[in-house]
Every structure is written in structure tokens, then in C-alpha cells.
Amino acid sequence: MTMFVNTIIGLLILALALATFRLVRGPGLANRVVALDVIALLGAALTAVFAIRFDMRVFLDVTIILALVSFVGTVAFAYGIERGAK
Numbered sequence: 001m002t003m004f005v006n007t008i009i010g011l012l013i014l015a016l017a018l019a020t021f022r023l024v025r026g027p028g029l030a031n032r033v034v035a036l037d038v039i040a041l042l043g044a045a046l047t048a049v050f051a052i053r054f055d056m057r058v059f060l061d062v063t064i065i066l067a068l069v070s071f072v073g074t075v076a077f078a079y080g081i082e083r084g085a086k
Contacts, residue, residue: 005053012049016042033077040070 019042023035044066051059 002053005049008049009046009053012042012046016046030081033074033081036077037070037074040066040073044070 016039019035019038023032023039026032026035044063047059047063047066051057051063
């Protein structure tokens with residue numbers, strides 16, 4: 001089981017690195033916002049996997065809070081992009 005969880009953690013870290021690359025090199029603001037949302041989602045997923053790996057339920061609360069804040073931030077960015085385009 002730990003080999004599987006460690007593999008998942010490695011893949012999530014690789015995806016996090018790729019999303020960070022897109023955040024830095026993104027061609028436009030919308031791409032950077034999506035990359036930031038993906039980074040927050042991967043952070044929540046990584047926190048959930050750590051909760052499973054170390055059997056600590058408090059990490060699941062952190063996961064839920066991180067996902068909610070990420071969602072609100074993405075909606076705010078989308079609203080700001082839409083208002084700025086007009």
C-alpha cells in the first residue's frame with residue numbers, strides 16, 4: 001500500500017511542477033489563472049493523500065478549506081477578467 005501511495009505522491013509532485021511551469025510561462029492571463037487553479041487542486045489532492053498516508057484526519061479539513069478557497073478565488077479571477085474585457 002505504501003508503494004502505491006508513494007507513487008501517487010510522486011505523480012502529484014510531477015503534475016505540480018508542470019502546472020507551475022505553465023503558470024510562469026503561460027501565454028495569457030486566463031492560462032495563468034487556470035494553472036493557478038490546477039496548482040490549488042493538486043495541493044488539495046496532495047494534502048488528501050498525506051492524510052491517507054499518515055492517518056491524520058485533520059489534513060482532510062485542510063483539504064476541504066483549500067478547495068473552497070481555490071474555488072472562490074477562481075470565480076473572482078474569472079469575474080475580474082470578464083469585467084476587464086468590456
